[in-house]
Amino acid sequence: MSAPRVLALFAHPDDAELLCGGTLALLADLGWRVHLAAMSPGDLGSPTLDREAIAAIRREEGRQAAALLKGVWHCLEARDLSIFFCDELCRRATALIRRVAPDLVLTHSPTDYLADHEETARIVAHACFATPVRLYAAEFGSDSEAPPRAAHPGQSQRLVAVHLEVREHDAQRRRGGQQHLALANGGEVHAHLSPLVAGGTGPQCHAPL
Ligand SMILES: [Zn+2]
Numbered sequence: 001m002s003a004p005r006v007l008a009l010f011a012h013p014d015d016a017e018l019l020c021g022g023t024l025a026l027l028a029d030l031g032w033r034v035h036l037a038a039m040s041p042g043d044l045g046s047p048t049l050d051r052e053a054i055a056a057i058r059r060e061e062g063r064q065a066a067a068l069l070k071g072v073w074h075c076l077e078a079r080d081l082s083i084f085f086c087d088e089l090c091r092r093a094t095a096l097i098r099r100v101a102p103d104l105v106l107t108h109s110p111t112d113y114l115a116d117h118e119e120t121a122r123i124v125a126h127a128c129f130a131t132p133v134r135l136y137a138a139e140f141g142s143d144s145e146a147p148p149r150a151a152h153p154g155q156s157q158r159l160v161a162v163h164l165e166v167r168e169h170d171a172q173r174r175r176g177g178q179q180h181l182a183l184a185n186g187g188e189v190h191a192h193l194s195p196l197v198a199g200g201t202g203p204q205c206h207a208p209l
Contacts, residue, residue: 034071093127
């Protein structure tokens with residue numbers, strides 16, 4: 001029997017590590033295969049480097065983070081601050097989910113301080129729903145050309161999206177220049193598990209991680 005797979009699909013490199021790195025490490029220790037993914041390579045993440053230079057650095061950081069978890073890194077190559085709920089990005093996310101065939105998907109809270117994060121949550125929720133839909137083509141613009149294919153041969157349809165909510169202490173929130181939420185001493189994380197596809201199991205559950 002193959003190892004269960006978790007896909008952490010977030011907006012930027014480092015989002016997954018900051019928001020659910022501990023959870024991913026625990027799952028890896030339990031034998032899960034970890035797939036770390038970013039919608040964009042974080043190409044606006046430097047006050048000095050140009051976009052390609054910082055993107056290359058952050059892609060490599062993503063690969064190294066995934067390697068620490070004995071996992072795999074993916075990037076959907078959207079652009080920073082230009083992650084919008086659109087047909088193309090929904091299809092790219094669906095293609096990734098079909099390729100990875102995860103048992104669990106982790107993503108942003110739908111309510112966040114940054115539009116890139118909220119849009120990613122919408123894209124991932126949509127992609128989770130679309131993944132098992134046989135006639136939905138993951139290749140952008142190919143609905144009339146691509147033959148439909150099975151989304152997950154042999155895989156159960158228990159795909160769930162997990163939205164993480166992080167509540168920080170005020171002192172943490174005030175950290176100078178901090179643009180990302182940090183999980184530090186006393187941070188609270190709650191996961192809302194929402195079965196999103198037909199065949200999803202059970203009622204919505206709320207469980208602290
Ligand atoms: Zn981010």
